[in-house]
Amino acid sequence: MHKHYIIHKPYGYLSQFRSGERLAHKKKYLGDLYDVPEGTMAIGRLDEPSEGLLLLTTNGLVSEQIRSNKVEKEY
Structure with a gap:
């Protein structure tokens, strides 16, 4: 069964969940x-x-x- 989510991405975070280089770059990820x-x-x-x-x-x-x-988007 598939799951769908709607979340808030805050300022300063990357739209990724994990990175092997996370500690080296000190970036913030949604997975945090x-x-x-x-x-x-x-x-x-x-x-x-x-x-x-x-x-x-x-x-x-x-x-x-x-x-x-095919899906209209507004940014």
Whole structure:
């Protein structure tokens, strides 16, 4: 069963959950704030110096459909 999430990405965080180089770069990742299941992906990205709504899913097909040009988006 797939899961979908809506979260707030705060200013100063990367739209990633984990990084092997985390300690070397001292970056902040969404994985530091949210405990999401393995295989969860962000639908789109927000830059580090921005904040806002971020959609997450474990369903690659849903991710592809939303990121396609067929779905209208407003930024």
